[in-house]
Amino acid sequence: MTSLVHLDLSSNNFNCSIPTWIFRLSRLEFLSLANNGMTGTISSDITNLTSIIHLDLRGNDFEGKLPSLIGTQLCKLKVIELSYNKWNQLMSQVLDSLSGCVSDTLESLSISRGSIYGHLTKQIGKFKALTNLDLYANSISGPIPVSWRNLSSLTSLNLAYNHFNETLPEIYGQFLELKFFHISGNLLEGIVTEIPFANMTKLTSFWASGNRLTLKVGRDWIPPFQLDSLDMGSWHLGPRFPLWLRSQKTLTSLGLSNTGLEGVIPSWFWDSFEFDDLDLSNNHLRGRIQKLSKIAAPYSWIDLGHNHFEGPLPSLSSEMTHLDLSNNDFSGSICQFLCKRQGEFMKLVSIDLSHNHLSGNIPNCWSNWKQLASINLNYNKFNGTIPSSLYSLTFLQSLSLRSNNLSGDLSNLGLHNCIQLYILDLGENNFMGGIPGWIGARLLNMKILNLGSNNLHGHISEKLCALSSLHILDLSHNHLSGYIPKCFNNFSVMVSKNAHYYEVFLLNESMSFYIFEEEMYLVMKGQVLQYDENNVRLVTSIDLSGNFLTGHIPTEIVSLSNLLSLNLSMNLLTGEIPQKMGEMRALESIDFSMNKLSGEIPSSMSNLSFLSHLNLSYNNLRGRIPSGTQLQSFNASSYINNSLCGPPVTHNCSTDGPNENRTRFEDDDDDEMFSWLYIGMGVxxxxxxxxxxxxxxxxxxxxxxxxxxxxxxxxxxxxxxxxxxxxxxxxxxxxxxxxx
Missing domain, CATH: 1.20.5 (Single alpha-helices involved in coiled-coils or other helix-helix interfaces)
Incomplete structure (x- = not known):
C-alpha cells in the first residue's frame, strides 16, 4: 500500500515496537499510533517518512531519544504528538532533534507527561511557526529563556506542572495572538502587575495555578481581555475579593483556591455569573450562603470547601453535578437541604459535606437523588440509623459516614443493593452485629472497606476473601473473635506489585464523565495519617488491631507482597511469626504488639528494606534479634517486654542470666498449668x-x-x-x- 496517505491505528492494543514496514510508506502525511501501549525506541528509519505532516505517538511506552535527523529530514512536519511516554531525556535534546527545517514548519509540539527534564533553553526561539506548545507535567526547570519573544504566533501555551522558578516574564505581553495560556503548577515567584497582560486582548483562557505569584493591580483595573476560563490557584490575591472579576462577562470557569481571600463574598458575585466550574476552596471566606441555584450552570462543579462558611446548608440547583462544602462551619439538620425538592430530579453526582457541625438524623428522602455516585458525610454529628431510601441509589460507588454517632445492626443494612460500591467507610460509629456475608458476596468492586471502631462481634467472614480488588481493610477496635482467615491471599491487589488506580465514574444522560477521589485517615506507622485523593489509591493496608482474634498468624498472608501496612496488635494471637515474613518486601509498617506470640523473630525480616515502623513489644518472643541494618535501626521500645537480646535491646546475647526485658507472658508455659489448677479449684x-x-x-x-x-x-x-x-x-x- 505504498500510496497510502492517511493511516490511523490509534487506541488498539498492539503492545509491540513500531513495525519496520510502516517506515516504508513514504507518502504518508498522517500517522497515528496513539494509545496502544507500544514499546521500544523510535528507529532512525522514521526519517524515511518524508511526506509526514501530522505524527501522533502519544499514549505509549516509548523511551529513549528521538532520532537526531528528524529535524533535518521531515521538513513538512507541522504537528508532532509525543505526550504520555517515557522519553526520559533533556528538553534541550528534544529541541536539538527537531532543529533544522522542521523548526520553520512546526506548528504544534506536545510532550505533556513525557518524562522530560532539564532547562528550557533558548533553542525554543527557533520555532517561529509554533501556535501550540504543550509541555504539561514534566520536570522542566530553571528560568524561562528570553528567546520566548520570537514565538509571536503562539495561540496556546501550556507549561503547567513543571519547575520553572522565576517570575512571570513581561515578554509574555508580546504574544498578541495568545488565547490559551496555561502555566499551572510551576514554581514561578514574584510580583505580577498589569503590564504582561496589556496586549493580550485575545486571551480567553488563563491557567496559572500552583505558582507563588502575587498579583498587584490597581483597585480600578479593568483587564483588556474577556476570559471564559481563569485559574489562579495558589497565587496571592487576598485579602480582598478581586473587584476586577466583575468586568469578566463571559467567565464560566473560575479557580481561586488557596489565594488568601478573606471575609464575605460580595453580593454582586452571586448575581453576575453562571459557572460550569467554581473553586474557591482553601481560603478564609466566611458568612452565610443563601442559595447556589443561580450561580450553577447545568452539570456544574462547585467547590467551596475549607473555608469558614456557616449557618444552614444553601439550596441547590437541580442541574448541579458536583458539590463540595466540606471543612466549613455549616450546622443544623440536613432535612431541608435534602427533602425540600421532593419529586424533582436532581442531577447531583457527588456531594461532600464532611468536617462540618451537621446533626440530627440522616433524613429518609434520597429517592430523587438517583444520580449520586459519591456521598461523604464524615466527621459530623449525625445519629440514628442509615435511612432505607439511601439503599435505592444504584449508582452509588462511594459512601463515607465515618466518625458520627450512627447505630444499627450492620447485617440488616440494605447496602447489598448498591453493587457498584467501591468505598464503604462506616468507621468510628456505633454499629453492632457481625460482619455481613453479603459484603463479599455482592459488593465485588470493593476497594476500601473500613468498619473500624464500632461494636461488631463474631468471626471475620471468609466471604470477604472474594473482594479481590481490596486495597484497604480496616476492622480494628471491635469485638471480633476467632481466627484470621487463611484466604486473605485472595486479595490480588495486595499480591500484585503493580499499582492499581481507581476512580468513581458515572455516565449520565449527557454522557459526561465524572471522577471523584477520597481522602482517608489510616493508622499507619504507629500514628493516624491522612492520605489525600492523590496517594490513597496507592495504599494497601490491613488493620485488625484491638479485637479478640485467636490462633496463629496464617502463613498464607506472606504472599501479600504488595502490602504496605499490617497491624494485628492488641489481640490474643499465639504461635510464631511466619518464617517467610521477609517475602513481603513492600511492607513499610508492622505492628504485632500486645499478643501472645512466641518463638524467635524470623531472620528473613531483615530483608524488609522499606520497613520504617516495627512494633513487636509485649509478646513472648525470645532469642537474638536478627542482625541486619533494618531491624537494628529501630528503637528498643519496638521490642520491650519480650525475652530478646542483641542490638538494640542488649549489646550481645552471651549471658545466660535473667533478661531485664522480661515479658508479661514469659512464664506462660508454666503458668498455664497453674491457671488450669486455679480454674479447677474455682469450678x-x-x-x-x-x-x-x-x-x-x-x-x-x-x-x-x-x-x-x-x-x-x-x-x-x-x-x-x-x-x-x-x-x-x-x-x-x-x-x-x-x-x-
Whole structure:
C-alpha cells in the first residue's frame, strides 16, 4: 500500500515496537499510533517518512531519544504528538532533534507527561511557526529563556506542572495572538502587575495555578481581555475579593483556591455569573450562603470547601453535578437541604459535606437523588440509623459516614443493593452485629472497606476473601473473635506489585464523565495519617488491631507482597511469626504488639528494606534479634517486654542470666498449668457450694433438718467444751496441792 496517505491505528492494543514496514510508506502525511501501549525506541528509519505532516505517538511506552535527523529530514512536519511516554531525556535534546527545517514548519509540539527534564533553553526561539506548545507535567526547570519573544504566533501555551522558578516574564505581553495560556503548577515567584497582560486582548483562557505569584493591580483595573476560563490557584490575591472579576462577562470557569481571600463574598458575585466550574476552596471566606441555584450552570462543579462558611446548608440547583462544602462551619439538620425538592430530579453526582457541625438524623428522602455516585458525610454529628431510601441509589460507588454517632445492626443494612460500591467507610460509629456475608458476596468492586471502631462481634467472614480488588481493610477496635482467615491471599491487589488506580465514574444522560477521589485517615506507622485523593489509591493496608482474634498468624498472608501496612496488635494471637515474613518486601509498617506470640523473630525480616515502623513489644518472643541494618535501626521500645537480646535491646546475647526485658507472658508455659489448677479449684468450689446451698434452698424439709442439725452440733460442742474446761481446772488444782 505504498500510496497510502492517511493511516490511523490509534487506541488498539498492539503492545509491540513500531513495525519496520510502516517506515516504508513514504507518502504518508498522517500517522497515528496513539494509545496502544507500544514499546521500544523510535528507529532512525522514521526519517524515511518524508511526506509526514501530522505524527501522533502519544499514549505509549516509548523511551529513549528521538532520532537526531528528524529535524533535518521531515521538513513538512507541522504537528508532532509525543505526550504520555517515557522519553526520559533533556528538553534541550528534544529541541536539538527537531532543529533544522522542521523548526520553520512546526506548528504544534506536545510532550505533556513525557518524562522530560532539564532547562528550557533558548533553542525554543527557533520555532517561529509554533501556535501550540504543550509541555504539561514534566520536570522542566530553571528560568524561562528570553528567546520566548520570537514565538509571536503562539495561540496556546501550556507549561503547567513543571519547575520553572522565576517570575512571570513581561515578554509574555508580546504574544498578541495568545488565547490559551496555561502555566499551572510551576514554581514561578514574584510580583505580577498589569503590564504582561496589556496586549493580550485575545486571551480567553488563563491557567496559572500552583505558582507563588502575587498579583498587584490597581483597585480600578479593568483587564483588556474577556476570559471564559481563569485559574489562579495558589497565587496571592487576598485579602480582598478581586473587584476586577466583575468586568469578566463571559467567565464560566473560575479557580481561586488557596489565594488568601478573606471575609464575605460580595453580593454582586452571586448575581453576575453562571459557572460550569467554581473553586474557591482553601481560603478564609466566611458568612452565610443563601442559595447556589443561580450561580450553577447545568452539570456544574462547585467547590467551596475549607473555608469558614456557616449557618444552614444553601439550596441547590437541580442541574448541579458536583458539590463540595466540606471543612466549613455549616450546622443544623440536613432535612431541608435534602427533602425540600421532593419529586424533582436532581442531577447531583457527588456531594461532600464532611468536617462540618451537621446533626440530627440522616433524613429518609434520597429517592430523587438517583444520580449520586459519591456521598461523604464524615466527621459530623449525625445519629440514628442509615435511612432505607439511601439503599435505592444504584449508582452509588462511594459512601463515607465515618466518625458520627450512627447505630444499627450492620447485617440488616440494605447496602447489598448498591453493587457498584467501591468505598464503604462506616468507621468510628456505633454499629453492632457481625460482619455481613453479603459484603463479599455482592459488593465485588470493593476497594476500601473500613468498619473500624464500632461494636461488631463474631468471626471475620471468609466471604470477604472474594473482594479481590481490596486495597484497604480496616476492622480494628471491635469485638471480633476467632481466627484470621487463611484466604486473605485472595486479595490480588495486595499480591500484585503493580499499582492499581481507581476512580468513581458515572455516565449520565449527557454522557459526561465524572471522577471523584477520597481522602482517608489510616493508622499507619504507629500514628493516624491522612492520605489525600492523590496517594490513597496507592495504599494497601490491613488493620485488625484491638479485637479478640485467636490462633496463629496464617502463613498464607506472606504472599501479600504488595502490602504496605499490617497491624494485628492488641489481640490474643499465639504461635510464631511466619518464617517467610521477609517475602513481603513492600511492607513499610508492622505492628504485632500486645499478643501472645512466641518463638524467635524470623531472620528473613531483615530483608524488609522499606520497613520504617516495627512494633513487636509485649509478646513472648525470645532469642537474638536478627542482625541486619533494618531491624537494628529501630528503637528498643519496638521490642520491650519480650525475652530478646542483641542490638538494640542488649549489646550481645552471651549471658545466660535473667533478661531485664522480661515479658508479661514469659512464664506462660508454666503458668498455664497453674491457671488450669486455679480454674479447677474455682469450678470445684462453685459446684460444691451451689450443690449444697441450692439443695437447701429448694427443699424445705432438708433445710429444716440441716439447721436443726447445726443447732444440735452447736449445743453439743458447747457442753463438751464446758466439761473439758472443768476437768482441766480440777487437774490443775490437785497438782498445786501435791506440791505444797
Amino acid at each position: 470445684g468450689f462453685a459446684v460444691g457450694f451451689w450443690g449444697v446451698c441450692g439443695s437447701l434452698f429448694l427443699n424445705r424439709t432438708w433445710r429444716h433438718n440441716y439447721f436443726q442439725f447445726l443447732d444440735y452440733m452447736q449445743d453439743r460442742i458447747y457442753v463438751t467444751s464446758i466439761i473439758k474446761m472443768r476437768w482441766i481446772h480440777e487437774k490443775l488444782g490437785n497438782h498445786r496441792h501435791s506440791q505444797y
